[in-house]
Amino acid sequence: MSMRLSALAASVALLTGLTVPAASAGAPPAGGPSTRTAPSAQTTQATPATQAAPITPATQTAQTAQSVNLATNPGFEAPSPDLADWGSIPGWTCTGGPAEATVTATAPHTGASALTVTPANADSTGECAQTVAVRPGTTYTASAWVRGDFVHLGATGTGKDVAPAWAETTGGGWQRLSTRFTTGPNAHSVRLYVHGWYQQGPFSVDDVRVDGPAPAPAVAAGSVPTDDKVVFFTVDDGWQRTPEAERFIADHRLPITAFPLPMPAAADPAFFQRVTAVPGSSVQDHSVSHADLSKLPLEQQQVEICDARDAMTRLFGTAPTFFRPPFFAWNADTLQAAANCGIRTVLTADADFSWGASNIWHPGLLQPGDVVLMHWTDTLAADLQRALAAADAAGLKPAGLVDYLR
Template identity: 85%
Template structure:
């Protein structure tokens, strides 16, 4: 269907859709109970920044709405403090042209075979709330008009046996004008918390080189990695990664290498609320997916600072492992935080700095002394 529909044609089409979504502006699947994977777990709200109350980081994409990816960017979507449904803020969307429906969306981690309820308060004409990627068809909830006030949309869905993430979206309709969204919810059992570790349990004679941040990228470090065919696990922040994505593709080209999650703005997560932690981790995940095409499964907490909320927030962002380290070879250091030399399964911390080539050389020499070989981290954490 062409997006350049007249308002009359859009209304006619949506009137037909009303047969599947009556005036209650709510739809549900036929499943009425949680599946086996989530039967005993409490229902919580899994949406990221559901009330649009969390401010954007200075290191995030300019004009972005934390937790959300809006197709029209800041030209269409922004946070407003004018007449929210609750709290101090809401999402305001003004489609920029006749070809835009103003969609904003986010990825939500879920349990397979489990029932969830998605809801949102909306204001405007022909506003939609829906979910894709469940493994089953799910009809969106929508309303023809909220008559100037706020109206709740609700849709229920049950995930398929292989579904671990779904895409939650809200949008208006072509040529139907601005709309607003607030108090979004995806209620159901949360994924199991991520596991925390500083090393990898293995009897293999291997060690893992990890490199954080990404602000200083040197050709010397790149050459050393290529010459020695070192598997590197990179934890870049989204901004430097997006500034020079080809560099990170090159330095992680050795088999076993990967690019993982290190937050958006490098905060001490223990000073943040669970909702703020989730924004930091999920937004970094989304940025890495946009830049490199793969979703991270490992999270390196800045300053190695994490708590129980971090493990759950990470899981809500699709992260399986929260990883620190037990050795630090950054900035000329050679610190091993246990007795003796490097041991099998040790994780070595380094940073993308102007000393990295020398740091890698010392770390490789320390591994050789201990009879260890660098290996790819992700394959050992499965």
């Protein structure tokens, strides 16, 4: 109980410490629950939007770009990708997992489905959240339609403290919450969240929006522009993890850029931590299901890329900044979806040394900046040895992509 009261005190202090207009949800209906663990009715009379930071010339310039909805799976309609975690909600991370959060077809606000959260115990608010890539110095409006008691909508990581929008009760119907924030000069992503309150029962969410200019599309590349005598070894998928490959990487101190799928990465995260222990190594994004993204709409591509980003971040502590499209298949939507997930580069390759191959897709030997494709297979140790010999023949040394792509 003391933890809940501390959280309540912090929330009330934040809410009452800002002078803001009433939220677009309007005045909350009378007759909400009266408990010591919920915000008081007096507090909810001024449901906060947020204080917007002053608009600078740079902000005004950024806001001339077209405003779009940046939320991933905003209507909870996107199908779960193959190989996704059981019970996961595409685009969203819910603290209580499938025991609390489900997508239901029961009376959605629009479309065929909505999110319904039933907190599992008195210590849960049933929070669901996602990371949204944004531009610095730019104003965004977050909104959602909610149903239930003491439902909150807000964003953190904006570069400025912002209060959530919330409603004491929606009276059994749907009600729109909205909050507005301006990102700081160093903010490139924000954490959008929705949650209920302690001991206030189930709530539903639908038609989430984060409206504002999208990040610039990611850059497509097959090699790295550099005059340094370096080559880059990249290894995809992760289904076959052999001690021979691990030993070869360690013995030769090879910087490896790994692009595992979330399922094999989660099955053996310690392996990927070991094989990327050499400085310059990293773990990056390869989608959730290894689908041909060029055949999917932007919204589903965004789910594939963002959910894999979130999985890699949870497992390894660092958010990916490169994306390797499965089958090297991508289109303009892929570049924008990747950018919406905070990815800067969509990377293919210009050589393939997988499964015994030695294919260089340009004349002659490997060249400075070449990206070499391999896979986590039972042939990887031999593939690495062959790739290293090809690099030596060209007078090149393996280097880490994170040291060259910013």
